[in-house]
Amino acid sequence: MSRPSTPAAKASVGGPPGRRYHHGNLRQALLEATVQLIETQGLDQVSVRAVAKMVGVSPGAPFRHFPTRTALLTAVAEQAMDRLREEIDKALAAAAGENALMRYRALGIGFFTWAFGNPVHFQVISTRAVIDFEGSSLRARNDEIRAVMADMMRDAQAAGLLRRGDPVRYAVAGRALGYGLARMYIDGQFPSWDVEDLNPLQEVIGIFDQFIASIAA
Amino acid sequence: MSRPSTPAAKASVGGPPGRRYHHGNLRQALLEATVQLIETQGLDQVSVRAVAKMVGVSPGAPFRHFPTRTALLTAVAEQAMDRLREEIDKALAAAAGENALMRYRALGIGFFTWAFGNPVHFQVISTRAVIDFEGSSLRARNDEIRAVMADMMRDAQAAGLLRRGDPVRYAVAGRALGYGLARMYIDGQFPSWDVEDLNPLQEVIGIFDQFIASIAA
């Protein structure tokens, strides 16, 4: 290295990265770099070394924070789940006064807003081959959201808002529809929307509304 | 090796694998071993070496047939697409006399039958991180099926079989529903069906029928 071992840059926090020995917040920097790397190079091109290089640390440094490559990507997924949860909570708070079916709709729109606003995060969280879904909090938190949606559907039925039918089926169908739409979006399966005239998010919400209408009494 | 270099096993095709120099049908054997390896060890544990070992050839042998690891998995996906196409053609042939909406239903059921009957193949084909979707025939064939479904939906509308609404939206919604349901199945997202009392395939077809009914006139 060209740098002397006495940087004396202890107090210089501002300005360009003075490259002090301790990064300061390496963990978060690694997560952000990983997301950026997926955006530019693709998920399969993500290596721990490349992420370390992007941040400017040695190849072994990331392993202080993430024991395995899978753990790194799982952490990205966990952060993604945080954002999803925030988005959902925000949507639910805004629809606090509405009936169960409209709250269900708000939750769905919150999901779409998150997925279309953070496509890389959705990609990571939905690609089981690269993360540890079971051995993390992801499964539990995922199930929690699923339970919330199922409860809403039951409440909606109890309130007479639903067409005759099994509310569990409705809940599963709604989830599958949302998951499939988001996945089709990041996989480039949308025929011609992603060009310009139409906003994919608006279009997807339209389809979701169509679903809501089809199960409403 | 303990084997002499003059096996003289040219004509002995029957019986247990006499391990002749040329495998005979290595390409297909590699594909099958890959599928089996994914079933037992998981998609992320698939390495070219492990597949070669399972078949009983040297680590470099697979590269005569598949230039890269991605090519191997892409070939699995291509074979999966073959089977899907067969299943769809069979379903369409059986529903030849029906109207457009019922043919659409038959196609959907063909898809579910394939996905639930070949979960590993569906997993590979739907995991973009490990295959070359664009640089293969997968994209084209996928688009072809999509076009068939879209045409059916248009035909159904022209025949007055559809509720008022955009048939393109209906087609996209149906695809997303199917894709999401299949993906939820292989990801273990089905609440309690996969246990015993209920047949997941039957349940999924029920949900799909519910969708069909919701868009029918």
Next chain:
DNA sequence: TCCAAATGTAAGCATTGATTACACGGAGTG
């Protein structure tokens, strides 16, 4: 019969995930 193409083997290189021993620096304590 003989040659050429196809196919598998053997050996090795480059990259990458992961481990280990060591170096550095910051925070608390006296």
Next chain:
DNA sequence: CACTCCGTGTAATCAATGCTTACATTTGGA
């Protein structure tokens, strides 16, 4: 201020893997 502890990053290294190259063997056809 001096000292120590411990969290954090570095350097060196190993093992596994993707991939390449040179060679060996078999097969099929002229």
